[in-house]
Each structure stands twice: as C-alpha cells, then as structure tokens.
Amino acid sequence: MSALSTIGLSKRYGDRRGIEDCTVKLPEGKVVALVGANGAGKSTFLALAAGLVEPSSGAVRVFGDKVRGRIHPDAAYLSQRRPLYGTFTVAEMVRAAAKMNRRWSQERVEEALAAFGGLDVGTRVDSLSPGMRSKLALALCLGRLPRLLMLDEPLADLDPLARDETIRLVMADVADRGMTVVISSHLLGELREVCDHLLLLQGGGVELDGDVDELLEEHRDLVGPADAGPPEAGTVVHVRKSGRQQRLLVRDPGALAPGWESQQLDLESLVTGYLRADRVRAGA
Numbered sequence: 151m152s153a154l155s156t157i158g159l160s161k162r163y164g165d166r167r168g169i170e171d172c173t174v175k176l177p178e179g180k181v182v183a184l185v186g187a188n189g190a191g192k193s194t195f196l197a198l199a200a201g202l203v204e205p206s207s208g209a210v211r212v213f214g215d216k217v218r219g220r221i222h223p224d225a226a227y228l229s230q231r232r233p234l235y236g237t238f239t240v241a242e243m244v245r246a247a248a249k250m251n252r253r254w255s256q257e258r259v260e261e262a263l264a265a266f267g268g269l270d271v272g273t274r275v276d277s278l279s280p281g282m283r284s285k286l287a288l289a290l291c292l293g294r295l296p297r298l299l300m301l302d303e304p305l306a307d308l309d310p311l312a313r314d315e316t317i318r319l320v321m322a323d324v325a326d327r328g329m330t331v332v333i334s335s336h337l338l339g340e341l342r343e344v345c346d347h348l349l350l351l352q353g354g355g356v357e358l359d360g361d362v363d364e365l366l367e368e369h370r371d372l373v374g375p376a377d378a379g380p381p382e383a384g385t386v387v388h389v390r391k392s393g394r395q396q397r398l399l400v401r402d403p404g405a406l407a408p409g410w411e412s413q414q415l416d417l418e419s420l421v422t423g424y425l426r427a428d429r430v431r432a433g434a
C-alpha cells in the first residue's frame with residue numbers, strides 16, 4: 151500500500167496556483183525528499199496531505215484513507231510555522247501534546263529532547279529561538295509514533311549538529327518502526343544520504359517522482375564540444391554552454407557520439423539541472 155497518494159490534486163488560492171493536477175504514489179517505509187524552487191508548491195502539498203487545507207479538486211489518501219479536513223491518526227506533520235503555545239513552558243507544552251494525542255510515547259519525546267540537548271523544560275516557548283522551537287516541535291511529532299511523518303523544512307533553522315541529530319532521530323524511527331517520511335528541504339546534501347525517493351515539484355506540478363538511485367542512473371551529464379548537435383537518443387533537460395564546451399543534462403542518453411563524455415550526477419546536481427531548466431522555460 152502507498153503511504154501517501156494523490157489523484158489530480160490541485161489547490162488554487164484565488165487566481166494563484168498552489169499545486170496543480172498532482173498524481174503521486176509515495177511508497178511506504180521510505181524517506182521521500184520533497185524538493186522544488188521557492189513557490190513550487192511543497193508546503194501546499196504537505197498542508198493538503200495533513201488535511202489542513204481543502205483541495206480545489208482531486209483527492210489525497212493516507213494509508214488508503216481519504217484525508218478530509220483533519221490529519222490522519224497515523225500521521226504527524228511539522229509545519230513551517232511550528233505551531234506551539236507561546237505562553238507555555240516546554241514541559242507544559244509536552245504535557246498538553248500528550249493529552250491531545252491518544253497514541254503517545256513520553257519516552258520517545260524525552261529521548262528526542264535529550265538527544266538535542268540544551269532545551270530547558272522550564273523555558274517559556276515564546277522565548278525559544280527558532281531552532282529550539284523546531285527541535286521541540288519535532289520531538290512532539292515523534293511522540294505521536296506516526297507511521298507517516300511529514301516535515302516541512304525541518305532543517306532550515308538548525309545548526310549543523312542539530313541537523314545531523316534530527317536526521318538520526320527520524321532515521322531511527324524509519325529503521326525501528328518502518329515509518330514513512332516525507333521531508334521538504336532545500337538542503338540536498340543532507341538529504342542524499344538518507345532519502346530513497348525523490349518528488350520534485352515545479353510550478354505546482356510533478357516534474358520527477360521516483361526512486362533516487364533509479365533517477366540518478368537514468369540521468370547523465372554529457373560534456374562535449376559547443377558546436378556538436380544534441381544526442382540522438384534521450385531527452386535533453388538542460389543545456390549549458392561555456393567557451394568551446396557544452397554540458398547537457400540528459401535523461402536516458404543511450405550510446406554516445408564521438409567527442410562526448412558521460413558523467414554521473416549526484417542528487418544536488420540532478421535537482422539543480424531541473425531547476426535551471428525550469429527557470430529558462432519561465433524566462434522564455
């Protein structure tokens with residue numbers, strides 16, 4: 151079964167497009183990197199999946215159940231706003247979250263807070279730094295023992311050590327409980343080590359949706375003379391020319407013509423190539 155699936159999912163904000171006609175099936179037990187340029191629709195996608203926003207059309211399912219106006223009981227969602235009660239202390243916030251959730255592991259929350267360190271439980275939430283708020287909000291999400299964890303830019307406010315700790319905590323639940331994770335982030339270097347699946351949104355639509363290793367295998371950077379024609383096979387995603395050389399990002403390039411050299415891509419260069427191509431299209 152798919153952990154999270156959408157069919158023809160669209161959301162419009164007046165005449166603005168949030169996301170448009172997204173159909174995806176995200177596999178269970180995997181870590182999905184949700185990426186795209188600013189405004190591509192990542193937060194909208196996650197808010198729809200969490201039931202916080204009503205679709206304009208189409209549907210979202212979590213573990214096969216249609217999402218209708220509230221979060222699925224087996225899911226947890228860390229929104230970019232990190233909603234917490236400002237006047238509560240950290241300890242009061244944890245107690246409030248425990249009361250609000252039928253399934254709750256105090257042990258897991260405490261483990262997470264201890265792993266981050268430096269978060270005094272007597273501190274008022276509104277005096278925490280943005281990074282500390284992120285840590286507390288993530289610990290509360292883990293306390294729900296979700297089968298599906300959706301994280302909207304969880305690493306954005308964190309120092310390098312806390313990013314590493316966040317990834318470790320999340321991956322422990324992936325390994326121990328088979329939790330599925332959908333994580334939106336611009337920090338592709340950090341995600342590469344842990345993500346199995348890539349969902350790339352562009353202009354509200356799905357540009358790439360697939361297994362990371364397979365996508366990296368299918369794509370190549372081809373380097374060749376600037377005056378050479380395009381390869382006979384494959385789809386050219388993006389072309390960059392500099393001096394006497396050109397560099398093409400190509401999907402399924404097939405056999406190479408003489409003079410061309412093929413280079414493997416990493417996740418960051420694959421995504422960056424698609425983002426560049428999109429910018430060229432938008433400017434065209």
Ligand SMILES: Nc1ncnc2c1ncn2[C@@H]1O[C@H](COP(=O)(O)OP(=O)(O)OP(=O)(O)O)[C@@H](O)[C@H]1O
Pocket residue numbers: 163166167168169186187188189190191192193194195
């Ligand atoms: N509440 C809203 N009202 C109006 N427009 C919105 C609202 N939320 C999102 N949008 C629009 O929907 C589009 C997608 O926004 P969204 O925040 O989902 O993108 P994103 O990929 O998460 O961006 P970022 O990387 O900057 O966080 C943008 O054009 C944005 O302006």
